[in-house]
Amino acid sequence: MYIIEVDHLQQLFSALEKRGYSLIGPTIRDGAIVFESLTSVADLPKGWTDDQHAGSYALRKRNDNALFGFTIGPVSWKKFLFPPRVRLLSVTKSGKGFHVNDDPALNESLTRKNAFIGIRSCELSAIALHDKLFTGGEYTDTAYKTIRENTCLVTVDCLTPSGNCFCASMGTGPSAEEGFDLALTEVLSDGTHYFFVRTGSALGTDLLAEVEHREAAPGEKQTVAVAVEEAAGHMGRQFSMENVKKQLYETFDRQEWDDVSKRCLACANCTMVCPTCFCSTVEDTTELSGSRAERIRRWDSCFTMDFARVAGGNMRPSTKARYRQWLMHKFAYWEDQFGRAGCVGCGRCITWCPVGIDITEELNALVGPNNFKA
Secondary structure, three states, X not given: OEEEEHHHHHHHHHHHHHOOOEEEEEEEEOOEXXXXXXXXXXXXXXXXXXXXXXXXXXXXEOOOOOOXXXXXXXXXXXXXXXXXXXXXXXXXXXXXXXXXXXXXXXXXXXXXXXXXXXXXXXXXXXXXXXXXXXXXXXXOOHHHHHHHHOEEEEEEOOOOOOOOOOHHHHOOOOOOOOOOOEEEXXXXXXXXXXXXXXXXXXXXXXXXXXXXXXXXXXHHHHHHHHHHHHHHOOOOOEXXXXXXXXXXXXXXXXXXXXXXXXXXXXXXXXXXHOOOOOOEEEEEEEOOOOOEEEEEEEEOOOOOHHHHEEOOEEOOOOHHHHHHHHHHXXXXXXXXXXXXXXXXXXXXXXXXXXXXXXXXXXXXXXXXXXXXXX
């Protein structure tokens, strides 16, 4: 376990760039902290934090110079690993047949090396879920696999949970345990500002070797341990997952589904900001001349009317049915499919719901107050 002084963090950025990685991390844009391309440490949201409540997000200045002193914004890393829109196929008419077009832009986007800077532990867990979904089964999503293999993961422990966070209850935070190349914990204490560092791969070890660092003292290790423990105890939401799946299967016809559907706009905001939702659709388009056609995969949502439309009709025609499908998938069906819940406790769905629907409150209404509390 090591220490990197804040003034030496740029050396890590330089070491990544020297290896051909494009840097992607948190920066301020349009009144929110989002993940975009970085050129240096100066692009980070220095001295800014976010206040989040149900249906509410706002930035405010901190009283220090923390570089990662915020929770999470509306954009998840899913945007880069599972892009919102991907061209799967492009063909051009050739005589009586057709020719499959090479797509240099697609190949470049898939093979570009990216370094994700500032991943929160809950989001790292979401990436692990997608790894299992897209590459861990009988069939592999080759686009996802290619992007993932060219990605370096640098996490930063979350010490400032928002009012909507519940990662500690889901066992996904606030400190990353595995799956990273480098894990940082930002410490500002008694006039000092440094990063506590752990390595998680050979790449992480090699990167650290190119950055000025030193061994962490016992007192510094204790400072970090206390900070992580305090963060876990200051979650805005907390609950127990015990028996949740079993109880949810017994609620299919409960009145609570009708109650929440009267407030839900079926806008799909919750699924768009969710780091684990993976619903998609495929569109085929043809030029009017018939000379060219292409197939596009794009994000979709179980909240859209057409998502459950099949030849015989729509299997989920109501907002009630669609909201129930979403919540049941997160906390019941996903358990059956993948062995764990499909929620990582990031709280984005609460923050970015226009009417402030709180998933923990809805689960509380369905499975009982002994499981959840705000």
